[in-house]
Amino acid sequence: MKVKVLGFSGAEFPGFHPPGFLINGSLLLDAGTIGASLSENAQWKIRHIIITHAHLDHIKGIPFLADNIIIKNKGHNVTVIGIAPVLKTLKDNLLNNKVWPDFTVIPSPSNAVLKFVEIKTGETIRVSGYKVTAYRVNHAVPASGYVVEDKKGRRLLYTGDTGPTNTIWREACKTRIHRAIIEVSFPDKMEAMAIETGHLTPKLLRKEIEKMKIIPDEILITHPKPQHIRTIRNEIRRLRMPNIRLLRDSEVINI
Ligand SMILES: [Zn+2]
Numbered sequence: 001m002k003v004k005v006l007g008f009s010g011a012e013f014p015g016f017h018p019p020g021f022l023i024n025g026s027l028l029l030d031a032g033t034i035g036a037s038l039s040e041n042a043q044w045k046i047r048h049i050i051i052t053h054a055h056l057d058h059i060k061g062i063p064f065l066a067d068n069i070i071i072k073n074k075g076h077n078v079t080v081i082g083i084a085p086v087l088k089t090l091k092d093n094l095l096n097n098k099v100w101p102d103f104t105v106i107p108s109p110s111n112a113v114l115k116f117v118e119i120k121t122g123e124t125i126r127v128s129g130y131k132v133t134a135y136r137v138n139h140a141v142p143a144s145g146y147v148v149e150d151k152k153g154r155r156l157l158y159t160g161d162t163g164p165t166n167t168i169w170r171e172a173c174k175t176r177i178h179r180a181i182i183e184v185s186f187p188d189k190m191e192a193m194a195i196e197t198g199h200l201t202p203k204l205l206r207k208e209i210e211k212m213k214i215i216p217d218e219i220l221i222t223h224p225k226p227q228h229i230r231t232i233r234n235e236i237r238r239l240r241m242p243n244i245r246l247l248r249d250s251e252v253i254n255i
């Protein structure tokens with residue numbers, strides 16, 4: 001599995017893009033960044049988008065991608081996968097013909113640019129050769145993390161945004177995880193805000209790792225606030241845990 005990091009930041013600045021992780025060119029985990037990072041041809045290759053939650057920094061690439069597809073009359077559709085409340089929020093508050101056209105019925109309901117598919121937490125579905133399992137996590141809005149397993153049995157865990165949580169560690173870390181992309185948004189001194197908004201700090205992350213039965217081969221940190229990235233990087237180092245580091249924009253992870 002090849003994962004290209006389109007963005008991994010908890011905010012947007014030049015060089016810092018919101019989360020988007022493209023697996024083998026066609027399966028996108030979160031859609032905070034698409035067009036700001038991918039050429040037109042690369043955008044056409046995206047066929048499935050798995051969304052962790054409906055916060056803007058995880059979905060904002062979708063409306064622009066849909067618009068790009070219709071402009072070029074590509075005639076293909078993209079399947080958006082998420083838990084029911086996430087899909088409902090996208091439909092009610094984004095693709096509502098007010099903020100953006102409803103691309104789930106354009107150009108026609110039977111051949112729309114965007115197709116929505118629900119996944120339930122605890123459920124595993126097959127998505128073009130991958131097994132995708134959703135796990136409830138603990139955020140300010142309904143949210144799920146995912147494990148994506150390829151045909152060779154290589155497993156990627158992605159938390160999306162979460163504060164201290166349990167199910168995903170208990171269920172997903174029963175078996176080997178080859179890479180885990182886990183959020184740390186704030187430095188330790190902002191722990192109160194992290195807890196209140198459903199995020200982690202390096203210190204909170206250490207407690208989460210203690211809940212795992214089998215620790216992933218490598219832990220890659222996503223969603224740091226760029227304004228605090230140096231402090232977060234130093235605090236991650238000070239955990240003195242092997243195989244844990246911050247992601248980098250545009251890097252490609254081989255799993
Ligand atoms: Zn969020």
Ligand SMILES: [Zn+2]
Pocket residue numbers: 010055057058161223
């Ligand atoms: Zn976020």
